[in-house]
Amino acid sequence: MNISCPNCKSQSEPYFISKDYNQHVTNETFHHYRCPECELIFISPIPEDLGVYYPDTYHFVPDSVDYLEKASGHERYKIDIVQQFTKIGSLLEIGPSYGCFTYLAKQAGFHVDAIEMNARCCEFLHDVVGVHAINSDDPVRALRKAGPYDVIALWHVIEHLPNAWATLEAMCSRVKPGGYVVLAAPNPDAFQFRVMGRYWPHVDAPRHVMLIPMKLLVDKMSQLGMKAELVTTRDEGSLGWNTFGWEFFFGNLNANRHIKRVLHRIGRLVARMLAPIERREGKGSAYTMVFKKVA
Numbered sequence: 001m002n003i004s005c006p007n008c009k010s011q012s013e014p015y016f017i018s019k020d021y022n023q024h025v026t027n028e029t030f031h032h033y034r035c036p037e038c039e040l041i042f043i044s045p046i047p048e049d050l051g052v053y054y055p056d057t058y059h060f061v062p063d064s065v066d067y068l069e070k071a072s073g074h075e076r077y078k079i080d081i082v083q084q085f086t087k088i089g090s091l092l093e094i095g096p097s098y099g100c101f102t103y104l105a106k107q108a109g110f111h112v113d114a115i116e117m118n119a120r121c122c123e124f125l126h127d128v129v130g131v132h133a134i135n136s137d138d139p140v141r142a143l144r145k146a147g148p149y150d151v152i153a154l155w156h157v158i159e160h161l162p163n164a165w166a167t168l169e170a171m172c173s174r175v176k177p178g179g180y181v182v183l184a185a186p187n188p189d190a191f192q193f194r195v196m197g198r199y200w201p202h203v204d205a206p207r208h209v210m211l212i213p214m215k216l217l218v219d220k221m222s223q224l225g226m227k228a229e230l231v232t233t234r235d236e237g238s239l240g241w242n243t244f245g246w247e248f249f250f251g252n253l254n255a256n257r258h259i260k261r262v263l264h265r266i267g268r269l270v271a272r273m274l275a276p277i278e279r280r281e282g283k284g285s286a287y288t289m290v291f292k293k294v295a
């Protein structure tokens, strides 16, 4: 049965059926469709209560600022990307979890707010990181009362949102003229996706409700008055997701903790072998984009 694309309304055929291969929260099957026009890949129907597919362990909350200091080292590239475009101002992060990037942005001198669905993470963001945290799983509603901001950042969040288009619109309206939206997400044009299909760890059903092609996202943002300043699958973060993809693709083959560890190591090896392909622009498993508000 064909389904109307949630973006352009074109009739979309079934693409594949998947399961929660990453977290095993449920045994349900999920139906994915691919739009022949805009190439969006989406789950239909989207489960009504997505919250139940995020296990307690999904949102790790550290116990100290020391942990944050160490963990945020791996995410320094994110603040470096932001600071290539703007050094200072107000910044909102949507979906920061416990807040490595939030922490780095605050350290860099930004005035930082956060919108986060997990209440324990919000407590940590407020009490330990020291930022204003809005506890909400509906960014569109939360954005109505927030900002405007010089920067809004979403690191691997947009693919989780059933109302992604409305969120992009709300976000762009809460960025100041001349301000920036910084966004990273899985890349459905990735080499890995072609090889792994439904078993690609970034399919992450049902938590990833859609996979948005780069071209579609750039077009969409342009319609919202946002000019693409950076579009790449080759930044440090995106390259890291290539390794993650292979580690988890192999790791997901076996539930035993020890065997999993060996499989992850094999994944890392395969990632190294395939790096010449995956490091090519557009072929990586994730992209990072920076948009400037021009209208």
Ligand SMILES: [Zn+2]
Residues within 6 Å of the ligand: 005, 006, 007, 008, 009, 010, 035, 036, 037, 038, 039, 040
């Ligand atoms: Zn479409």
